[in-house]
Amino acid sequence: MICRRFFLSFAASLLALNPLSALAADIKHELGTTTVPDMPQRVVVLEFSFVDALAALGVVPVGIADDNKRENIIPAYATIFGENWKSVGTRKTPSLEVIASLQPDLIIADKTRHEAAYDTLSQIAPTIVLDSLGGDYHAAVDQMSVIGAALGQPGEAAQRVAEHKEKMAGYAQEISKVSEGVSAQFGVANAKGLWLHSPVSYNGSLLKMFGFSSTMTPSEGEVYETNYVPTTLEQLSVVNPDILILGKYVDPAFTDGWAGETLYEGLAAVKNDNVFYVTAHNWSRLRGLLAAELTAQDLLEIISETSAKK
Numbered sequence: 001m002i003c004r005r006f007f008l009s010f011a012a013s014l015l016a017l018n019p020l021s022a023l024a025a026d027i028k029h030e031l032g033t034t035t036v037p038d039m040p041q042r043v044v045v046l047e048f049s050f051v052d053a054l055a056a057l058g059v060v061p062v063g064i065a066d067d068n069k070r071e072n073i074i075p076a077y078a079t080i081f082g083e084n085w086k087s088v089g090t091r092k093t094p095s096l097e098v099i100a101s102l103q104p105d106l107i108i109a110d111k112t113r114h115e116a117a118y119d120t121l122s123q124i125a126p127t128i129v130l131d132s133l134g135g136d137y138h139a140a141v142d143q144m145s146v147i148g149a150a151l152g153q154p155g156e157a158a159q160r161v162a163e164h165k166e167k168m169a170g171y172a173q174e175i176s177k178v179s180e181g182v183s184a185q186f187g188v189a190n191a192k193g194l195w196l197h198s199p200v201s202y203n204g205s206l207l208k209m210f211g212f213s214s215t216m217t218p219s220e221g222e223v224y225e226t227n228y229v230p231t232t233l234e235q236l237s238v239v240n241p242d243i244l245i246l247g248k249y250v251d252p253a254f255t256d257g258w259a260g261e262t263l264y265e266g267l268a269a270v271k272n273d274n275v276f277y278v279t280a281h282n283w284s285r286l287r288g289l290l291a292a293e294l295t296a297q298d299l300l301e302i303i304s305e306t307s308a309k310k
Contacts (some may be wrong), residue, residue, distance in 0.1 A: 027150045029128040030111045031118050032071065036126045039152035044125070046094050047110040048072070049132040049135035049140055052288025053147045055080045056160050056195035063088040063102045072281060076290050098126045106150060132287060134227065136205035140287045141165075143254060164289040171296035172210050178303040179211035185241035187231065189253035189283045194231045202226035202287045215239050237263045243306065247280025273309060276302050 024035050044063035045051050054061050055077040067090045073081065086102060089095040092113055096166075099107065104125040112133040114121065121127040128150055130143050141161060148157020156186045187196040188205045197203040199214045204227070208214065216229075244267065246255060258264035260300045269275050278298050282291065 005136070016020055020040075025149060025152070026150070027128050029146060031115065031129045034122070034126050034128050036128065036150050037105050037155055038127075041105075041109065041126055041152070042102060042104045043106045044088060044099050044102060044104040044192070045108045046088070046114055047091055047108075047132045048285050049143070049287035049291070050108040050130070050147065051077055051106075052286060052290050053144055053150075056144070056164075056289045057148065057151060057153055057156055059153075062104060063087050063099060065089060065091040065094045067091060072285075074282060074286070076294065077193045086271065094125065096120060108147065116308055124243055135202065135287070136200060136227075137202050137209060137287075137292060138205060140292070141289065144289065160289065164293070167293060168209075168296060171300065172292075175296070175299055176211040178307055182212055182243060183215045183241045184212035184243040184245065185214065185216060186245040186247070186254040186278075186283060186310050188228075188247045188249060188280050190249040191254055194236070195228045196236070197284070198227055198229050203283060203295070206292060208256065210237045210296070210299060215241055233261065233263050237267060240268055242268055242272070243276060243302065244275045245278055245283075245302065246275065247278050249280045274306055276305070 001293060004065060024037050026301050027036050042062045043054065043059065045054060045061050046065040051061070051064055051073065058080060060081050062084075063086050066087045069086060070087065080216065086098070088098045088102070091110070094114075096117070099121070107121050107125050107127040108131050109127055109129045111116065111129050111131045116128065118127060128146065130146060131139060132143075135143070139165070144157045144161050145154065146153045148160075151157075177273055184207050185196060186207065187194050189195075199205070199208065199216060202215055204214060204216075246253075248255075282294060283298075286294075
């Protein structure tokens, strides 16, 4: 009896010293399983889709890989976060020193960008790794359950996803009135070239969900192993979508130089005045519930203009 009483007393004292350890959760992710403290308070996120996930749940991170540009945190996120976070550098090579200085209790990293740094990040704080850059829209939605569990908010994450799906179903109902039998293609351009987002990319899968078809198909024996495909004017003329949606990182962009060229002027989207410009950062870099809802709003404007031309 004395031994049992001593054991219970000793266990209680350990819980008092480190209450989070008793409530820790084992989170499965792309690179294994990580034990994360319950309700982490100091979270660092290294990709914009994870910024989106925290904003959707109303959680303010202490550190964000914002590519050294605070304006990359769009108003939809900034109104939730305020100024209570610090930049940890670029998404590709975030500053480990700055991350460590923030004393995080959770780091959320991307498989493509940060797999090589996983062990080092894990020495700083419990780290979970998800496939953001290589994932499609449906993967981004599914990742909310993992992030919600890691944040100690599984119920809140499930509720937010349910609300999102209901909202997206409403958008899809409206967009599908125009999208049936219509091909749409999204791409981004900088000063040096054009990159089309393939059917397996985040935006490609999102357009498909809204009922648009894709004429961007692989060659015989080829598989789209990359989401972002460098594309020449000749290749674009083969894709030849009914609606072309472009995001320009610079102005003028590489594609602006195509105006007047026969192949460009012969594109169905150009001939029918169905080339639309969207914010490249929002469409190309942001992924997640809020980002998808913003994309849907842009698409509603696009189909409204398209319908008005018929």
